[in-house]
Amino acid sequence: MEKLQWRWLKYGLISLSTAIVVVGLVLGIGLSLAARSPADAYLVLGGSIRREMYMAEQVGGQSAEAIPLVLISSGSQDPCIRLLFEQAAVPLDAVWLEKCARSTFGNYVFSLPVLKQWRTQHVRLVTSGSHTRRAVWMARIMLGAHRIWVTPDIVEEVGIPGNEESGLKTTLDIARSLLWAVASQVYSPDCDAVVPLTTVDLTQWRQQGFKCEHQAGIEGS
Numbered sequence: 001m002e003k004l005q006w007r008w009l010k011y012g013l014i015s016l017s018t019a020i021v022v023v024g025l026v027l028g029i030g031l032s033l034a035a036r037s038p039a040d041a042y043l044v045l046g047g048s049i050r051r052e053m054y055m056a057e058q059v060g061g062q063s064a065e066a067i068p069l070v071l072i073s074s075g076s077q078d079p080c081i082r083l084l085f086e087q088a089a090v091p092l093d094a095v096w097l098e099k100c101a102r103s104t105f106g107n108y109v110f111s112l113p114v115l116k117q118w119r120t121q122h123v124r125l126v127t128s129g130s131h132t133r134r135a136v137w138m139a140r141i142m143l144g145a146h147r148i149w150v151t152p153d154i155v156e157e158v159g160i161p162g163n164e165e166s167g168l169k170t171t172l173d174i175a176r177s178l179l180w181a182v183a184s185q186v187y188s189p190d191c192d193a194v195v196p197l198t199t200v201d202l203t204q205w206r207q208q209g210f211k212c213e214h215q216a217g218i219e220g221s
Helices: 002-036 049-059 078-087 104-117 132-142 167-183 202-208
Strands: 041-045 069-073 095-098 122-128 149-155 194-196
Touching: 041 049, 041 104, 049 069, 049 078, 049 122, 049 149, 069 104, 078 095, 078 202, 095 104, 104 132, 104 167, 122 132, 132 149, 132 167
Parallel strands: 041 069, 041 122, 069 095, 122 149
Antiparallel strands: 095 194
């Protein structure tokens, strides 16, 4: 009986190892092909209006057909983002806002379903600050598990960062990113607050008031 159990255990481990290798090869090939293709989406992480300023400059003045779709995950106040992109003559229907995330981990959890819906294969990740390395690692794990290649666009910040990244925080976030990469193959929650920038009503916002970061140099700064 014990020999039979050991035999089944051995076969099970061999099958599992084979499956992991096959999945790894398929994923690796998919990512290699995606890396060679042009970026078909931008993902802008919230946390600094300079990232949105950079993004507006990058795609400003181009037609909607010429630029990849832009997803801003929990960025600055909606009217500030709209003013920046209007000022740069960016087609507003190419820019979307995701407003569910409350952390870098959440940025990827809630952006993933949107990127998959857009059939994204290669995303340019716009971020900055002292958390850049952690953010890029997490993106390459959580999005890479779904064959989305990540190329970072690092925006230079002005002044001294208000937070410092600890080794413990980075380790914990990388660990849960690895767990999520597996779990998200069968479950990935949708954000119920993903809206196009065209729906941001400046008239309504002006009535209630809003404040933008001063370095943007726009209304409300």
